[in-house]
Amino acid sequence: MTEVPEIDLAGPAVLADPLTAFSAVREESPVVRLTAPGFGPLWAVTRHAEARAMLSDPRLETGDGSYLPFDVPEHCRPYMRTMSVLNGPEHSRLRRLVAPAFTPRKAAAFGPRMERIAGRLLDELPGHAAEDGAIDLLAHFARPLPIEVICELVGIPATDRPRWREYGAAVAAGHGQGLREAVPAIMEGAAAAVARGIAERGDDLISDLAGILEEDGDGLSEVELVTMVWQLVLAGQTPTNLIANAVHTLLGHPGQLAALRAGPELMPRAVEELMRWCGPQLLTIPRFPAEDVEIGGVPIPKGEPVTAAIAAVNRDPRVFDDPGTFDIRREASGHLGFAHGPHFCVGASLARVQTGAALGALLRRFPDLALAGDASYTPDPGTLRLACLPVRLGPAA
Numbered sequence: 388m389t390e391v392p393e394i395d396l397a398g399p400a401v402l403a404d405p406l407t408a409f410s411a412v413r414e415e416s417p418v419v420r421l422t423a424p425g426f427g428p429l430w431a432v433t434r435h436a437e438a439r440a441m442l443s444d445p446r447l448e449t450g451d452g453s454y455l456p457f458d459v460p461e462h463c464r465p466y467m468r469t470m471s472v473l474n475g476p477e478h479s480r481l482r483r484l485v486a487p488a489f490t491p492r493k494a495a496a497f498g499p500r501m502e503r504i505a506g507r508l509l510d511e512l513p514g515h516a517a518e519d520g521a522i523d524l525l526a527h528f529a530r531p532l533p534i535e536v537i538c539e540l541v542g543i544p545a546t547d548r549p550r551w552r553e554y555g556a557a558v559a560a561g562h563g564q565g566l567r568e569a570v571p572a573i574m575e576g577a578a579a580a581v582a583r584g585i586a587e588r589g590d591d592l593i594s595d596l597a598g599i600l601e602e603d604g605d606g607l608s609e610v611e612l613v614t615m616v617w618q619l620v621l622a623g624q625t626p627t628n629l630i631a632n633a634v635h636t637l638l639g640h641p642g643q644l645a646a647l648r649a650g651p652e653l654m655p656r657a658v659e660e661l662m663r664w665c666g667p668q669l670l671t672i673p674r675f676p677a678e679d680v681e682i683g684g685v686p687i688p689k690g691e692p693v694t695a696a697i698a699a700v701n702r703d704p705r706v707f708d709d710p711g712t713f714d715i716r717r718e719a720s721g722h723l724g725f726a727h728g729p730h731f732c733v734g735a736s737l738a739r740v741q742t743g744a745a746l747g748a749l750l751r752r753f754p755d756l757a758l759a760g761d762a763s764y765t766p767d768p769g770t771l772r773l774a775c776l777p778v779r780l781g782p783a784a
Contacts, residue, residue, distance in 0.1 A: 485596065
């Protein structure tokens with residue numbers, strides 16, 4: 388077998404700085420082997436062209452959905468077949484049905500409601516200040532915002548939203564008893580929301596999707612609709628880490644921050660550059676070859692998982708000029724932060740609009756926003772995420 392570099396996912400260099408660790412081997416080989424205690428062989432594609440090709444190759448499919456570290460109750464198991472684990476015609480059918488609800492136009496129309504939610508959370512921020520004036524922006528803004536947006540999107544009643552905030556926090560944590568309890572509760576809450584949305588149509592996503600419930604055998608089934616809602620809660624946590632990473636990055640690049648404050652029309656490009664530069668997902672969901680394949684000249688045996696190392700791909704100099712420079716004026720195209728191919732993130736437009744709305748509201752409200760202490764990243768080779776984000780707000784505008 389061709390010799391390729393190896394990266395130890397549990398190694399100190401990767402845990403301390405996965406962006407550098409993944410990028411460092413990109414010029415050695417377009418494909419590397421990843422190793423970690425308790426895991427079998429795993430391959431990672433480090434170059435942009437090869438990653439795009441792999442993610443759109445029909446010979447490689449996503450897994451069976453066994454991605455939770457525990458069993459869910461029997462009555463919840465029908466909701467485990469999310470779009471992320473479906474492939475081929477089954478996946479194409481479901482994506483075709485739900486895609487009209489997630490267009491850029493729909494996301495833009497929802498933008499003002501996202502801005503109002505962000506505004507309410509910003510109103511509450513001063514009340515969370517410690518004695519020294521520091522506030523954890525991750526805990527009190529970036530983390531609650533996505534779940535509040537999802538509740539608004541799917542029509543969760545106001546009385547139920549405090550409980551859904553707790554669910555969102557448990558999902559964002561990604562482990563522990565809180566997650567174990569939250570997943571079935573989210574599924575049950577999603578089922579109740581779907582039943583309510585079918586019976587009483589409103590201005591929300593469930594009402595939109597309920598219009599294509601199964602009638603002639605080709606529409607959405609109620610189980611698929613519930614599955615879509617609970618998957619939104621899982622995938623919808625991406626903006627938590629993206630917003631926190633974005634604020635941290637902008638505060639660390641004062642020239643870029645000043646340019647964005649002076650030119651708010653740059654926000655769409657800024658969001659794309661932030662997704663390229665500090666997007667939270669460092670590795671895509673693994674794909675599994677249905678046959679022996681070759682990627683970048685490296686043979687990959689049938690059945691062995693392959694991922695795209697987004698951390699390396701999004702800084703590939705073959706695609707991005709001066710990729711090691713953060714530049715909010717960069718042409719907004721090319722990054723794989725939302726993956727590529729059939730499993731390109733269906734909620735990408737919502738995530739983009741939500742991130743822009745959150746950053747815009749925050750920067751307008753607090754023109755003197757500044758870091759108030761160490762904002763270190765959690766050791767995690769798969770996700771770029773902060774443990775906390777202490778800031779001082781300064782006077783509100």
